[in-house]
Amino acid sequence: MDLKRYLEEKKAFIDKVLVDYLPEEPPFGRRLYDAVKYSLTVGGKRLRPILCLAGCEVVGGEQKDALPVAVALEMIHTYSLVHDDLPAMDNDTLRRGHPTTWKNFNEATAILAGDALLNRAFEVLSECSLDSDLKVKVISEIGRAAGMLGMVLGQQCDMEAEGRKDVSLKELEFIHRHKTGALITASVVSGGIVGRGSKEEIEALRNYGQLIGYAFQIIDDVLDVVGDESKIGKNVGSDIKKGKITFVTFYGIEGAKKKAEEAVTRAVKSLEIFEEEKREPLERIACFIVEREY
Amino acid sequence: MDLKRYLEEKKAFIDKVLVDYLPEEPPFGRRLYDAVKYSLTVGGKRLRPILCLAGCEVVGGEQKDALPVAVALEMIHTYSLVHDDLPAMDNDTLRRGHPTTWKNFNEATAILAGDALLNRAFEVLSECSLDSDLKVKVISEIGRAAGMLGMVLGQQCDMEAEGRKDVSLKELEFIHRHKTGALITASVVSGGIVGRGSKEEIEALRNYGQLIGYAFQIIDDVLDVVGDESKIGKNVGSDIKKGKITFVTFYGIEGAKKKAEEAVTRAVKSLEIFEEEKREPLERIACFIVEREY
Numbered sequence: 001m002d003l004k005r006y007l008e009e010k011k012a013f014i015d016k017v018l019v020d021y022l023p024e025e026p027p028f029g030r031r032l033y034d035a036v037k038y039s040l041t042v043g044g045k046r047l048r049p050i051l052c053l054a055g056c057e058v059v060g061g062e063q064k065d066a067l068p069v070a071v072a073l074e075m076i077h078t079y080s081l082v083h084d085d086l087p088a089m090d091n092d093t094l095r096r097g098h099p100t101t102w103k104n105f106n107e108a109t110a111i112l113a114g115d116a117l118l119n120r121a122f123e124v125l126s127e128c129s130l131d132s133d134l135k136v137k138v139i140s141e142i143g144r145a146a147g148m149l150g151m152v153l154g155q156q157c158d159m160e161a162e163g164r165k166d167v168s169l170k171e172l173e174f175i176h177r178h179k180t181g182a183l184i185t186a187s188v189v190s191g192g193i194v195g196r197g198s199k200e201e202i203e204a205l206r207n208y209g210q211l212i213g214y215a216f217q218i219i220d221d222v223l224d225v226v227g228d229e230s231k232i233g234k235n236v237g238s239d240i241k242k243g244k245i246t247f248v249t250f251y252g253i254e255g256a257k258k259k260a261e262e263a264v265t266r267a268v269k270s271l272e273i274f275e276e277e278k279r280e281p282l283e284r285i286a287c288f289i290v291e292r293e294y
Numbered sequence: 295m296d297l298k299r300y301l302e303e304k305k306a307f308i309d310k311v312l313v314d315y316l317p318e319e320p321p322f323g324r325r326l327y328d329a330v331k332y333s334l335t336v337g338g339k340r341l342r343p344i345l346c347l348a349g350c351e352v353v354g355g356e357q358k359d360a361l362p363v364a365v366a367l368e369m370i371h372t373y374s375l376v377h378d379d380l381p382a383m384d385n386d387t388l389r390r391g392h393p394t395t396w397k398n399f400n401e402a403t404a405i406l407a408g409d410a411l412l413n414r415a416f417e418v419l420s421e422c423s424l425d426s427d428l429k430v431k432v433i434s435e436i437g438r439a440a441g442m443l444g445m446v447l448g449q450q451c452d453m454e455a456e457g458r459k460d461v462s463l464k465e466l467e468f469i470h471r472h473k474t475g476a477l478i479t480a481s482v483v484s485g486g487i488v489g490r491g492s493k494e495e496i497e498a499l500r501n502y503g504q505l506i507g508y509a510f511q512i513i514d515d516v517l518d519v520v521g522d523e524s525k526i527g528k529n530v531g532s533d534i535k536k537g538k539i540t541f542v543t544f545y546g547i548e549g550a551k552k553k554a555e556e557a558v559t560r561a562v563k564s565l566e567i568f569e570e571e572k573r574e575p576l577e578r579i580a581c582f583i584v585e586r587e588y
Contacts, residue, residue, distance in 0.1 A: 023443050028468050032442060032450035083409060088382075088401035107382035111405065112450050115377060118409065119441030122416045126433035132426035139420035139433065147413030148326060149317050156326035156406050174322050 003284040010053060011046045014070060021071045021124050035105045035113035036120075039082050040075065043096035047216075047285075048073040048187040054281045055188035055205050058274050061195020068128035069138055069194055072121035073187050076146050079117035080183075082110055084155060092238075118146070130194065138190045145186030154179025167245040173214075180220070181213030188282070204270050211267035212286050215260040219290055221246035222256050228293065260290045297578040304347060305340045308364060315365045315418050329399045329407035330414075333376050334369065337390035341510075341579075342367040342481040348575045349482035349499050352568050355489020362422035363432055363488055366415035367481050370440050373411035374477075376404055378449060386532075412440070424488065432484045439480030448473025461539040467508075470541075474514070475507030482576070498564050505561035506580050509554040513584055515540035516550050522587065554584045 018040050025033050049070030056066035085092040085100035086107060093103045102110035125139050144150055157175045161167045188209040192202045224239045225248055239246050247256045267286045271279040312334050319327050343364030350360035379386040379394040380401060387397045396404035419433050438444055451469045455461045482503040486496045518533045519542055533540050541550045561580045565573040 026443075026447055028465055029447045029451035029454060029472075031454065032447055036442060079409075083405055086382075086402075086405065088380075088405060108380075108453055109450065111377055111380065111382060112446050112453075114409070115373075115412065116442035116446045118412055119437055119446060122433060123437035123441060123443075126430050126437055132430045136420050136426045136429050139416060143413055143417035143420055147417055148330060148410035149320075149417075152406050152410045152413060153320055153323045153326055156403065157323035159402055159406075160323060160325065171322055178323075 001280050001284065003281075003288055006281060006284070007045075007050065007288070010050045014046045014049045014074065015041070017067065018071060018074065021068070021075075022120070031105060031109055032112055032116060035101055035109045036116050038104060039078050039101045039113055039117065042098045044074070044078070046074060048077050048183060051184065051187040051209070051282075051285065052191035052194075054285065055191025055197075056195035057191075058205070058271075058278050058282055059192050059195040059197030059201050060278075061191070061197070065130060066191050066194045068124050068130075069142075069190050070187075072124045072142065073183070073190070075117045075121040075124070076142065076151075077183060079114040079121075080146075080151055080155070082114040082117065086110060089155075089159070090238075134194060134196075137193050141190050141193060142183075142186050145182040150178055150182035150186075151180075154182065161245065163243055165243075165245070169250050172245060172247065172250070176214065176217040177210070180217045181210055184213035184216060185209030200273065204273050207270040208267045208282065208286070211263045211270070212289050215263040215267070215286070216289050218247045218251075218256050218260040218263075219292065221248050222253055222260075223293070224248075225253060257290070264290050295574050295578065297575075297582055300575060300578070301339075301344065301582070304344045308340045308343045308368065309335070311361065312365060312368065315362070315369075316414070325399060325403055326406055326410060329395055329403045330410050332398060333372050333395045333407055333411065336392045338368070338372070340368060342371050342477060345478065345481040345503070345576075345579065346485040346488075348579065349485025349491075350489035351485075352499070352565075352572050352576055353486050353489040353491030353495050354572075355485070355491070359424060360485050360488045362418050362424075363436075363484050364481075366418045366436065367477070367484070369411045369415040369418070370436065370445075371477060373408040373415075374440075374445055374449070376408040376411065380404060383449075383453070384532075428488060428490075431487050435484050435487060436477075436480050439476040444472055444476035444480075445474075448476065455539065457537060459537075459539070463544050466539060466541065466544070470508065470511040471504070474511045475504055478507035478510060479503030494567065498567050501564040502561045502576065502580070505557045505564070506583055509557040509561070509580070510583050512541045512545075512550050512554040512557075513586065515542050516547055516554075517587070518542075519547060551584070558584050 019037060022037060052070040052073055053063050053066050057063060081095060082101045084090050085095055086102050092100050101113055122139060125135055154175055158179055161175060185206055188205045189202060192205040224236060227236050229236045251259055264286045268283050271282055313331060316331060346364040346367055347357050347360050351357060375389060376395045378384050379389055380396050386394055395407055416433060419429060448469055452473055455465065455469060479500055482499045483496060486499040518530060521530050523530045545553055558580045562577050565576055
């Protein structure tokens with residue numbers, strides 16, 4: 001298979017439908033709608049929704065069933081970026097090659113646009129055409145991954161670690177398992193749930209998700225040192241500027257890359273219970289994570 | 295019935311269980327947990343959860359079924375206060391007689407604590423012991439009321455109206471129907487859903503909720519002019535200081551009170567389909583809203 005084409009096609013498919021899942025434009029408060037739409041459509045790899053669709057297909061489910069879940073995941077990922085970029089948080093002005101939401105609108109509107117996106121994700125999940133039992137399972141899975149047991153906790157830990165020189169590897173791994181890993185894992189797992197995967201299949205996907213989430217963050221740290229700003233679409237060198245402890249601090253650039261590769265190898269291995277043909281997209285996505293330049 | 299005692303008992307009941315619905319304290323990022331707990335427990339009338347319990351009981355449901363929904367509603371209400379108080383939003387330092395969350399922790403932690411509370415509400419709803427069909431209905435009802443079709447939109451409109459002298463009554467009503475009315479309505483309606491109320495009963499509760507929500511906001515505007523800071527637990531006179539157009543601007547203090555009383559009369563009337571004994575709490579709560587001093 002041609003992974004580049006696969007990713008492009010899935011991304012185009014998701015880009016096309018994202019806005020369909022927004023409500024109508026309101027008569028007042030239009031800037032909220034504009035900020036939500038801007039944040040969602042300004043770019044992005046759409047990795048989480050693609051993982052969700054692929055997770056659904058690998059267990060034999062149909063892509064259309066996973067689509068609202070994929071959209072909800074991208075809404076949650078986008079909300080987290082909008083809030084993380086705020087002046088009180090990471091104070092970033094550039095994201096995906098464009099001004100961040102708070103920079104393009106204002107702080108208050110960005111806070112509310114983030115809130116709206118998080119909330120909208122759960123509306124979409126509760127109102128899609130899946131069976132109620134599946135909806136509830138997926139809402140719980142994604143809720144845990146996104147909230148104070150997952151991504152939000154990870155972001156808090158990340159902030160608390162900033163500027164500290166005594167961050168242990170254990171703490172760093174905890175941060176990223178929550179900040180990045182949890183939602184990536186939930187993406188592929190929720191796809192598997194929607195596709196009615198068996199318990200064993202769901203666990204294989206969970207294992208896969210955790211490992212590629214770990215690899216993803218390591219490569220993020222590497223790219224912050226050696227990446228090309230025009231490809232990454234965000235400021236490079238920000239970790240060093242902030243004196244941040246990263247995986248590169250512990251392993252060095254080459255060591256970090258090796259750790260990521262090992263994780264990807266194990267992730268691919270966990271897919272062995274699936275048919276060879278069906279598992280190829282997930283295998284290739286795992287490899288792409290360590291090979292990517294953005 | 296003794297309304298004061300009724301409200302105190304229900305409030306004590308909710309206060310007692312709120313923290314049980316938080317996850318365990320994490321090994322890292324403890325300040326997030328602390329900020330969430332602080333925001334939830336620092337005080338509050340618990341009006342929305344009480345309305346939810348009362349809405350469940352008026353249709354013949356059991357209070358215990360509505361409890362997780364009541365908790366989720368208070369979490370969402372609390373998150374909205376935490377975010378509204380931020381420097382980039384209303385920049386308030388005092389809430390419920392205590393420092394606001396951002397003032398007591400910091401801005402970033404307050405943003406994340408709000409995010410965590412909103413997210414946790416949906417986790418609680420998806421993981422409670424209700425039937426999946428009921429859960430999904432309630433998540434959709436509350437999601438719509440809280441998000442970019444409801445409360446978040448209302449807050450955006452409120453900000454956009456600030457400082458403008460050309461705010462029409464129509465716009466002002468739109469703001470408050472969304473900012474305050476939507477979640478109050480969803481509170482009593484979701485109680486009715488959980489209690490398995492009939493379609494007619496749910497619609498009566500929706501009507502009731504919209505009317506008391508409207509009355510509630512009018513009285514809020516009145517109290518901002520004539521209220522006692524020590525009773526309200528927040529700064530008084532902030533609307534005038536900001537040059538804000540409120541219901542008092544349009545109706546004057548006495549006129550505004552009269553509008554609120556009319557709405558409450560209509561709210562009480564919409565309860566007539568329920569048995570006299572069962573509807574008393576909701577009737578008395580409606581009256582309390584216009585008589586309250588805080």
